[in-house]
Amino acid sequence: MLELRHISQNYGDKALLQDINLSVNAGEIVAMLGSSGSGKSTLLNIVAGLQPPLGGSVWFEGRDITHMPPEQRRFALMFQDFALFPHLNVRDNVAFGLIEQKQGKASARAKALAMLELLGLAGHARHKVWHLSGGEQQRVALARALITQPRVLLLDEPFSALDADLRASLRAEFKTRILAAGVPTLLVTHDEAEARAMADRAVRLVDGRLEALW
Amino acid sequence: MTGSASRSVRGAGSRISLWLALLPAAALLLLLIAPLGRLAVTGFTGEASWPGAASSSWTLWTPWQDDYLRWRVLWSLAQAAITCVLAFVLGLPLAWVLARFDFAGRALVLRLLMLPFVVPTLVAALGVLALWGPRGLLSGWLGVNLQDTPWLLLYGNLFFNLCLVVRAGVDALGQVNARQVAAARSLGATPWRAFWRIEWPAIAPWLMSSLCLVFLYCFSGFGLALVLGGQRFATVEVEIYTLVAHELQLGQASVLALWMLVLTGSIALLYALLEKRLAAPSRIEPVLRQAPQGVAQWLALLAALAVLFFICALPVLAIVWRAVQAGWATWATLLDAEVRAALWNTLRFSATALALATLLGVLHALAAQRSVPWRAAAFLPFVVSPVTVAFGLLLLYPGWTASLPLLLAAYAVLAYPFVAKAMAAGLDSLPPQVLHAARTLGASPQRTFWRVTLPLLRPALRRGMAFAAATALGEFAVTLFLSRPEWSTLTTLIYQRLGHPGAASLDQAFVLACLLMLLALLAFLLIEWPVAERAAPSPSLASAVGVGVLRHA
Numbered sequence: 001m002l003e004l005r006h007i008s009q010n011y012g013d014k015a016l017l018q019d020i021n022l023s024v025n026a027g028e029i030v031a032m033l034g035s036s037g038s039g040k041s042t043l044l045n046i047v048a049g050l051q052p053p054l055g056g057s058v059w060f061e062g063r064d065i066t067h068m069p070p071e072q073r074r075f076a077l078m079f080q081d082f083a084l085f086p087h088l089n090v091r092d093n094v095a096f097g098l099i100e101q102k103q104g105k106a107s108a109r110a111k112a113l114a115m116l117e118l119l120g121l122a123g124h125a126r127h128k129v130w131h132l133s134g135g136e137q138q139r140v141a142l143a144r145a146l147i148t149q150p151r152v153l154l155l156d157e158p159f160s161a162l163d164a165d166l167r168a169s170l171r172a173e174f175k176t177r178i179l180a181a182g183v184p185t186l187l188v189t190h191d192e193a194e195a196r197a198m199a200d201r202a203v204r205l206v207d208g209r210l211e212a213l214w
Numbered sequence: 215m216t217g218s219a220s221r222s223v224r225g226a227g228s229r230i231s232l233w234l235a236l237l238p239a240a241a242l243l244l245l246l247i248a249p250l251g252r253l254a255v256t257g258f259t260g261e262a263s264w265p266g267a268a269s270s271s272w273t274l275w276t277p278w279q280d281d282y283l284r285w286r287v288l289w290s291l292a293q294a295a296i297t298c299v300l301a302f303v304l305g306l307p308l309a310w311v312l313a314r315f316d317f318a319g320r321a322l323v324l325r326l327l328m329l330p331f332v333v334p335t336l337v338a339a340l341g342v343l344a345l346w347g348p349r350g351l352l353s354g355w356l357g358v359n360l361q362d363t364p365w366l367l368l369y370g371n372l373f374f375n376l377c378l379v380v381r382a383g384v385d386a387l388g389q390v391n392a393r394q395v396a397a398a399r400s401l402g403a404t405p406w407r408a409f410w411r412i413e414w415p416a417i418a419p420w421l422m423s424s425l426c427l428v429f430l431y432c433f434s435g436f437g438l439a440l441v442l443g444g445q446r447f448a449t450v451e452v453e454i455y456t457l458v459a460h461e462l463q464l465g466q467a468s469v470l471a472l473w474m475l476v477l478t479g480s481i482a483l484l485y486a487l488l489e490k491r492l493a494a495p496s497r498i499e500p501v502l503r504q505a506p507q508g509v510a511q512w513l514a515l516l517a518a519l520a521v522l523f524f525i526c527a528l529p530v531l532a533i534v535w536r537a538v539q540a541g542w543a544t545w546a547t548l549l550d551a552e553v554r555a556a557l558w559n560t561l562r563f564s565a566t567a568l569a570l571a572t573l574l575g576v577l578h579a580l581a582a583q584r585s586v587p588w589r590a591a592a593f594l595p596f597v598v599s600p601v602t603v604a605f606g607l608l609l610l611y612p613g614w615t616a617s618l619p620l621l622l623a624a625y626a627v628l629a630y631p632f633v634a635k636a637m638a639a640g641l642d643s644l645p646p647q648v649l650h651a652a653r654t655l656g657a658s659p660q661r662t663f664w665r666v667t668l669p670l671l672r673p674a675l676r677r678g679m680a681f682a683a684a685t686a687l688g689e690f691a692v693t694l695f696l697s698r699p700e701w702s703t704l705t706t707l708i709y710q711r712l713g714h715p716g717a718a719s720l721d722q723a724f725v726l727a728c729l730l731m732l733l734a735l736l737a738f739l740l741i742e743w744p745v746a747e748r749a750a751p752s753p754s755l756a757s758a759v760g761v762g763v764l765r766h767a
């Protein structure tokens with residue numbers, strides 16, 4: 001289980017996050033809604049270990065991981081603009097995390113190919129990522145995140161760069177795959193329909209504080 | 215994490231920056247700041263001369279009281295100002311034509327505009343001589359003699375600087391928002407009015423900033439003024455060189471150098487203030503380019519290309535023409551031991567300087583990520599002329615004046631800002647998400663640097679290194695001051711040949727210039743080599759031009 005305890009953070013002199021408490025269970029998808037600039041992405045960065053909180057702590061499976069560097073957490077973070085590596089091809093993007101886990105290159109690439117096969121992207125394995133459509137790039141980003149068997153999945157507005165039709169179909173596909181992986185998932189979005197379609201539970205970030213929605 | 219923990223993370227980052235900055239800081243301090251300090255002290259206190267030289271007593275105000283020196287200073291300022299006006303008057307319409315018209319070969323023309331940035335100053339000077347000098351291509355044909363007139367120097371200045379203003383203008387016009395122009399047109403503005411009321415305010419700061427650089431370059435230029443200025447139209451930099459190398463008057467030279475430092479520092483400050491105001495709008499819809507319509511637009515395009523050819527391409531072609539005309543006997547002199555030694559020196563000095571410059575530049579850029587003043591420090595070697603640097607080194611380390619390590623270190627300090635600036639621009643354009651993605655996928659900061667940051671910065675690094683290589687290849691002023699005869703390079707050899715009387719020596723200079731240009735061209739190809747893969751966060755063309763133009767400043 002992922003737990004946030006009394007997290008606070010400032011933006012300049014302004015309190016951005018105040019006394020945030022939240023828990024996400026294994027296999028659960030929790031959506032966090034909020035307007036632009038409300039601090040959703042900052043909170044996600046704190047959970048991922050990319051930014052230290054001003055106060056409070058992050059716990060995972062009963063252990064305080066607030067000071068743990070991001071590469072040791074195995075929390076996969078997916079970005080709004082996918083953040084694929086432009087200098088690598090599709091297969092090597094997916095294999096990136098496995099190679100960092102000290103798996104041999106050949107084995108990592110074979111697993112990446114199998115994952116791409118599963119997502120129907122095997123034909124693009126040797127292509128550079130910019131050859132792919134937006135939806136394909138997002139699926140590659142999901143493959144890159146899931147292949148490392150992350151302990152937590154963090155999604156930062158994952159569909160906002162896509163058009164409406166693609167968004168709807170990808171939501172269903174993502175939900176199926178995330179549930180199959182059984183990882184606690186925190187989904188940040190400003191779209192309530194998206195939250196309802198994907199999440200088991202939702203909270204809203206208002207004036208730096210979390211309110212339970214459903 | 216508590217506030218103190220957060221502070222400790224920031225503290226660790228600052229400590230790393232401090233370590234990274236150590237080597238470039240030491241280089242700047244020992245090879246630039248300390249020599250300039252020594253020069254300033256000598257300038258204030260007056261006396262310093264080689265043993266045996268006639269003593270003289272100059273005050274700080276002598277350059278403004280003496281007619282001859284006042285002429286030198288005023289002419290240096292005037293030729294820079296005239297070049298700015300000419301570059302602006304010609305460059306703005308050329309930039310507009312290249313930015314707004316679509317035509318076959320447009321991309322190639324824009325690429326070729328980078329060429330002057332890598333042509334060594336001495337080669338450019340020879341190009342102007344090949345056109346307008348004795349037995350020149352155009353002077354012979356038109357029957358005019360421009361020797362001992364200011365036109366040769368102004369033409370040489372334009373060769374470098376017109377391209378700079380045009381490239382800056384094209385980039386700036388690409389930042390104009392098409393919707394704003396459309397709105398102005400729909401509100402009744404003619405194309406002419408829409409240009410002055412909408413496009414001009416958007417591009418003016420960019421052009422002013424580039425003109426500031428043009429002024430800085432022309433004012434502190436040495437090679438062009440030395441070869442093309444003659445007795446009457448040489449600049450202060452040439453005067454400093456003459457006082458040091460021929461008249462052995464270090465005290466007098468340091469007074470002049472101090473004034474140069476004050477004046478170039480003021481211009482550099484103005485440039486920094488202007489550049490601070492430049493901010494590219496994040497999301498704009500650029501004005502679409504159109505194929506020229508009608509006779510007038512085609513004529514405008516052809517005229518623009520003709521002007522560019524005449525000013526920026528013809529001097530380079532003229533060197534080739536003069537070298538070909540020189541005949542086989544002159545080409546055979548390339549095999550002489552003296553030329554082979556100069557070529558070998560050029561290559562080994564450039565390679566060593568490039569390796570040092572790359573190390574210093576990368577460290578400087580990485581350290582500068584967290585410090586604005588440190589980032590500004592990378593500009594220091596740009597705003598101080600090589601003559602001033604060399605002279606300062608001569609004053610501070612008199613016992614090391616003929617030492618190879620000092621010569622190579624001076625080369626590296628003059629070249630490394632190109633690497634630092636290109637890398638800093640590359641680092642700025644790296645999307646943080648990509649680096650965050652690597653970290654969350656299990657890569658440590660060091661692994662992220664090797665597997666993601668460095669591969670993505672490769673184009674920027676290559677560009678910076680290519681300009682640094684071009685700088686080292688064409689280095690002239692520092693070599694003249696600090697070199698020994700046996701360390702002669704291609705540039706100093708060309709200069710020697712120019713000093714020898716007779717047509718044969720001039721022909722040899724053209725052949726040597728051809729060889730040096732070939733080396734510079736290799737650097738140019740390295741810069742503009744079409745990249746097969748699109749590494750997304752590469753610095754913009756504008757930043758490439760920014761880096762490139764500083765090569766001559």
